[in-house]
Amino acid sequence: MKRFLLIALFLGVLCTAKTTYAADNVFVYRAGDVTIYRIADRMGGMPESLLLGGDRQAIAQLLTEKTICPNMFVSFLLVRGNEKILIDSGYGEKNQGQTVAILKNLGIDPKEITEVLLTHMHRDHILGLFSSVNGKTVPTYPKATISIDEAEYRFWTDRKNATKAPANQASCFESAELLTKLYANKIHLLKKDAMPVPWLRAISLPGHTEGHSGFALVAKDGKNYLFGGDFLHCLAVQSRYPDVTVPWDTDQDLAKMTRKSLLKKIAGTGTIVLGGHFPNPGAATFHTHPDGGYSYTFVQPAATH
Numbered sequence: 001m002k003r004f005l006l007i008a009l010f011l012g013v014l015c016t017a018k019t020t021y022a023a024d025n026v027f028v029y030r031a032g033d034v035t036i037y038r039i040a041d042r043m044g045g046m047p048e049s050l051l052l053g054g055d056r057q058a059i060a061q062l063l064t065e066k067t068i069c070p071n072m073f074v075s076f077l078l079v080r081g082n083e084k085i086l087i088d089s090g091y092g093e094k095n096q097g098q099t100v101a102i103l104k105n106l107g108i109d110p111k112e113i114t115e116v117l118l119t120h121m122h123r124d125h126i127l128g129l130f131s132s133v134n135g136k137t138v139p140t141y142p143k144a145t146i147s148i149d150e151a152e153y154r155f156w157t158d159r160k161n162a163t164k165a166p167a168n169q170a171s172c173f174e175s176a177e178l179l180t181k182l183y184a185n186k187i188h189l190l191k192k193d194a195m196p197v198p199w200l201r202a203i204s205l206p207g208h209t210e211g212h213s214g215f216a217l218v219a220k221d222g223k224n225y226l227f228g229g230d231f232l233h234c235l236a237v238q239s240r241y242p243d244v245t246v247p248w249d250t251d252q253d254l255a256k257m258t259r260k261s262l263l264k265k266i267a268g269t270g271t272i273v274l275g276g277h278f279p280n281p282g283a284a285t286f287h288t289h290p291d292g293g294y295s296y297t298f299v300q301p302a303a304t305h
């Protein structure tokens with residue numbers, strides 16, 4: 001009997017996990033004539049021990065089970081008429097990234113993607129650009145231009161910068177070389193305030209990496225959307241305590257400053273922020289918190305897939 005109960009419990013957990021995952025695969029936001037698909041590339045969860053600075057007790061109070069910040073690895077598909085573009089590419093199939101599988105589920109062939117905008121060049125955002133076919137590494141999006149901040153690209157394509165990067169990021173230099181090799185003349189380097197497509201503006205948000213950027217969209221319905229990349233990793237903690245950092249911020253002080261100034265700028269404005277690691281549903285607006293820092297309200301999607 002006991003064994004039966006254990007098996008039933010195990011199957012129950014499996015089924016629940018599967019159902020939850022399927023329902024959470026894609027959240028759809030309608031931004032005027034642009035449809036935003038927020039794609040769950042990989043599930044995640046960040047141990048509290050990785051957060052640097054701040055009051056540990058106050059931090060624990062904001063976290064699930066006091067030890068884990070619920071976060072995810074996500075990418076975004078933006079569809080406007082015939083245009084299909086991606087913001088970030090996820091971890092790649094080799095690393096259990098689901099972006100390509102989910103695109104196919106949505107009826108989209110990777111060849112239809114004409115632009116990929118990268119917020120930065122960390123592995124969880126860039127490795128999805130590379131696929132393995134018969135043991136050979138090939139571009140996942142062979143028709144796409146890859147747009148990336150110029151300073152970001154220059155940093156990761158120069159191995160002399162290895163001493164400036166956090167210790168565990170040597171592989172980012174390898175990814176940058178692979179990007180250069182596989183996408184060659186399809187790399188579009190963005191200068192400050194550039195518009196990689198006419199309806200999206202690059203916003204410089206440095207600190208997490210040298211040329212970390214967000215992308216702003218003013219929708220036809222008048223709402224402002226900001227794809228914020230990793231300016232804020234652990235939503236629950238770093239919104240309330242923006243001085244808290246993560247070990248993989250290239251410049252900790254600049255990351256703090258950028259986070260604080262962006263939160264100050266958008267608080268109370270209704271700007272809808274879609275983060276690179278926000279938990280479901282993945283979009284939020286921000287407000288000043290009466291006791292300091294900022295609070296947030298999730299924005300519910302129009303649909304899920």
Ligand SMILES: [Zn+2]
Nearest residue numbers: 122124230276
């Ligand atoms: Zn990231």
